Amino acid sequence: MATSGRWMLWTLCVCFTAWENDALRINMRESFVEVVRGDYVILPCSFFTSTRLSRLNIIWTMAPFSSPDTPMQVIVYDHGQAVEDPSLTGRVAFRGIPSSADIILNDTRVSDGGIYHCMVNNPPETADPGIGELVLSVLAPPSLPACQWDGDIDTGGSVRLSCSVAEGIPTPEIHWDKVNPEEISLPINMEGDLSGSVQIVNVSSQTSGLYRCSASNVLGTEHCYVNLSIYATPESSSGILQAVLLTLSMSLVLLALLVLVLWLQHTGQNGKWRERKGEDERCYNEIRYTPSLMKRSFV
Numbered sequence: 001m002a003t004s005g006r007w008m009l010w011t012l013c014v015c016f017t018a019w020e021n022d023a024l025r026i027n028m029r030e031s032f033v034e035v036v037r038g039d040y041v042i043l044p045c046s047f048f049t050s051t052r053l054s055r056l057n058i059i060w061t062m063a064p065f066s067s068p069d070t071p072m073q074v075i076v077y078d079h080g081q082a083v084e085d086p087s088l089t090g091r092v093a094f095r096g097i098p099s100s101a102d103i104i105l106n107d108t109r110v111s112d113g114g115i116y117h118c119m120v121n122n123p124p125e126t127a128d129p130g131i132g133e134l135v136l137s138v139l140a141p142p143s144l145p146a147c148q149w150d151g152d153i154d155t156g157g158s159v160r161l162s163c164s165v166a167e168g169i170p171t172p173e174i175h176w177d178k179v180n181p182e183e184i185s186l187p188i189n190m191e192g193d194l195s196g197s198v199q200i201v202n203v204s205s206q207t208s209g210l211y212r213c214s215a216s217n218v219l220g221t222e223h224c225y226v227n228l229s230i231y232a233t234p235e236s237s238s239g240i241l242q243a244v245l246l247t248l249s250m251s252l253v254l255l256a257l258l259v260l261v262l263w264l265q266h267t268g269q270n271g272k273w274r275e276r277k278g279e280d281e282r283c284y285n286e287i288r289y290t291p292s293l294m295k296r297s298f299v
């Protein structure tokens with residue numbers, strides 16, 4: 001009987017101690033926090049205790065998304081003093097200490113993204129520190145994507161357009177479009193999350209034009225371009241050359257005519273404008289005559 005009584009007392013004690021240990025409670029208020037890179041953010045951590053804050057001890061740690069297995073200390077409150085990690089000096093501070101364990105993080109960077117833990121201890125009240133967790137996500141607009149092309153740009157060849165973007169949170173979506181001379185959306189092959197390519201086979205002069213890659217997320221869109229000129233087959237290229245030469249020679253003829261007309265007008269005005277009306281008329285006729293000359297040169 002005495003043994004079972006002692007057993008009951010012991011159980012009571014354990015329960016009481018456990019209840020006492022639970023006295024300090026942590027409430028993170030939010031489990032997921034988002035901030036745009038460069039802005040400040042408040043990481044919430046409230047705690048409730050019934051005892052005097054005689055030896056309050058708070059530790060914030062952070063495990064970056066890039067290396068979740070190597071958490072670092074962010075800021076510590078101990079013996080009435082706050083000490084921040086040297087890598088965060090001037091960017092992190094407690095806000096409302098000692099009644100709250102919230103911290104403010106200024107000038108946020110993408111590398112600040114990770115899993116944060118807030119640990120609060122107020123001995124002798126708690127044996128185990130209370131602990132809360134939240135995830136901080138630092139959003140960033142897409143960086144300028146890089147456009148490239150490779151392949152054979154002779155008629156019948158095949159060309160690959162590729163585009164890659166270095167950063168952006170959330171992960172940017174990549175699209176390829178032809179924007180000139182007509183606007184067409186192109187099917188894309190993703191190569192990992194951050195780069196995508198377009199394969200164009202059997203290229204022809206219709207393939208020539210301006211191609212645009214877009215990288216976009218909720219914070220914005222960035223573009224890069226490829227200007228593709230497909231070399232035509234030799235026959236048609238000599239045709240183009242002929243056309244160019246013809247246009248060029250016709251322009252020269254027109255220019256010569258224009259000079260001639262201006263010269264005639266000039267001589268007409270300076271020379272016999274006032275003295276002889278008949279001469280004047282002749283000059284005028286000459287000017288009127290030129291359009292038919294021009295017409296003839298076109299035929």
Ligand SMILES: *[C@@H]1O[C@H](CO)[C@@H](O)[C@H](O)[C@H]1NC(C)=O
Pocket residue numbers: 040090091092093104106
């Ligand atoms: C963070 O920026 C605010 C102003 O936006 C400033 O009042 C505060 O002191 C800064 N905190 C730190 C730790 O630099």
Ligand SMILES: *[C@@H]1O[C@H](CO)[C@@H](O)[C@H](O)[C@H]1NC(C)=O
Pocket residue numbers: 156202204
């Ligand atoms: C390539 O395109 C041309 C027209 O642009 C077509 O006549 C030809 O058959 C195509 N060749 C192949 C292999 O698809």
Ligand SMILES: *[C@@H]1O[C@H](CO)[C@@H](O)[C@H](O)[C@H]1NC(C)=O
Pocket residue numbers: 210227228229
């Ligand atoms: C693309 O190239 C063509 C010919 O090389 C040129 O006429 C055109 O202006 C270029 N377009 C752009 C947007 O660079």
